[in-house]
Amino acid sequence: MSQLPTLSNAQIMQICKVIGDTGSGLTGSEIGGLLAELRLPDPGGSMTKWRRLDCALVQRVNATKSTNIVYSLISHCFEPARGLEQPERYRWMMSEVNRTLMLVGVEILDSGKFHLVKAATNLSEVERRTKELRNKLIGYGAHAEVLKCCRRELLTEDYYHAVHEAAKSLCERVRTMSGLSLDGTRLFEKAFSLNDPYLALNALQTESERNQQNGLRELLNGVMHLVRNPTAHELRIHWDVNEEDAVDVLNLISYLHKLLDCCVVVRRAS
Numbered sequence: 001m002s003q004l005p006t007l008s009n010a011q012i013m014q015i016c017k018v019i020g021d022t023g024s025g026l027t028g029s030e031i032g033g034l035l036a037e038l039r040l041p042d043p044g045g046s047m048t049k050w051r052r053l054d055c056a057l058v059q060r061v062n063a064t065k066s067t068n069i070v071y072s073l074i075s076h077c078f079e080p081a082r083g084l085e086q087p088e089r090y091r092w093m094m095s096e097v098n099r100t101l102m103l104v105g106v107e108i109l110d111s112g113k114f115h116l117v118k119a120a121t122n123l124s125e126v127e128r129r130t131k132e133l134r135n136k137l138i139g140y141g142a143h144a145e146v147l148k149c150c151r152r153e154l155l156t157e158d159y160y161h162a163v164h165e166a167a168k169s170l171c172e173r174v175r176t177m178s179g180l181s182l183d184g185t186r187l188f189e190k191a192f193s194l195n196d197p198y199l200a201l202n203a204l205q206t207e208s209e210r211n212q213q214n215g216l217r218e219l220l221n222g223v224m225h226l227v228r229n230p231t232a233h234e235l236r237i238h239w240d241v242n243e244e245d246a247v248d249v250l251n252l253i254s255y256l257h258k259l260l261d262c263c264v265v266v267r268r269a270s
Contacts, residue, residue: 004114005104007067013054015070018096019077020050024089026077028052037076038069071114074101079112117160133159136247143257145169146250159246166253167228170220173260174199184228185221192217199263216259223253 007015019025026034031049035042035056043055053073060069074097083090098107105119134150149165171183178191178198191198194210201216202209227249241249 004068004071004106007070007104009058011100011103012057012061012067012070014100015074015097016050016054016057018093020048020053022049024092025049034073034076038072040069074108075112075114078108080110133162133243133246137250137254140251140254142250143254145173145257146254159241159243163227163241163246163249166250167223170223170253170256173257174220177260177263177265184224188217188220197266200266201259201263216256219256223256
């Protein structure tokens with residue numbers, strides 16, 4: 001925790017406003033439970049929810065001269081089991097909190113762990129880069145599934161998140177098409193098997209057709225090894241993705257989505 005950057009009072013307040021949002025944030029009782037878990041004095045329920053959080057956090061920050069308690073609260077708030085009952089609320093809060101954290105070069109992952117990213121100088125810079133990347137991809141005829149991954153909240157200066165999400169979109173799409181619940185290379189090996197396929201690029205009758213099926217499976221596996229696995233497990237500083245890299249990788253993923261458009265679901269014996 002000591003290596004995480006210091007948050008400003010304005011950033012702490014914005015995080016509290018998200019977590020204590022009237023419509024989409026935690027309930028008053030959930031906030032009380034969270035403060036108790038962190039052993040923070042509860043200012044009481046007469047305040048608005050976000051002010052209740054902000055007051056409790058600022059008191060500890062002022063006493064310790066450290067914003068580690070804020071990161072502790074975020075980590076507790078996004079412990080994965082908390083998202084099971086209301087996943088949409090959980091993901092909305094995570095996305096909004098990460099918009100603030102991106103300004104100091106940090107994000108919170110689905111695992112409840114923190115991840116270092118390249119800090120965005122401001123939100124306008126993120127929006128500008130988002131627009132430029134989307135325009136380039138549209139010029140190349142990028143697939144709609146890839147363009148979905150170029151949203152503002154996914155992009156920092158290194159395009160790390162857009163590339164990661166686009167790679168994940170291949171798994172999500174193959175799972176939806178095949179009905180399988182596997183992930184990564186295990187998913188692709190089973191879905192595009194030659195002997196018992198769930199999805200087929202062609203009739204699989206000739207050697208050339210079987211080679212095409214193998215090629216699609218190997219390209220999908222290659223994206224997992226080259227893109228998704230490194231971005232999922234390495235710190236940003238160890239896996240740099242610049243704009244040129246992002247365009248190249250996203251175009252490859254777009255091509256794979258276009259091949260998936262051509263695949264048919266193989267009818268299974270009941």
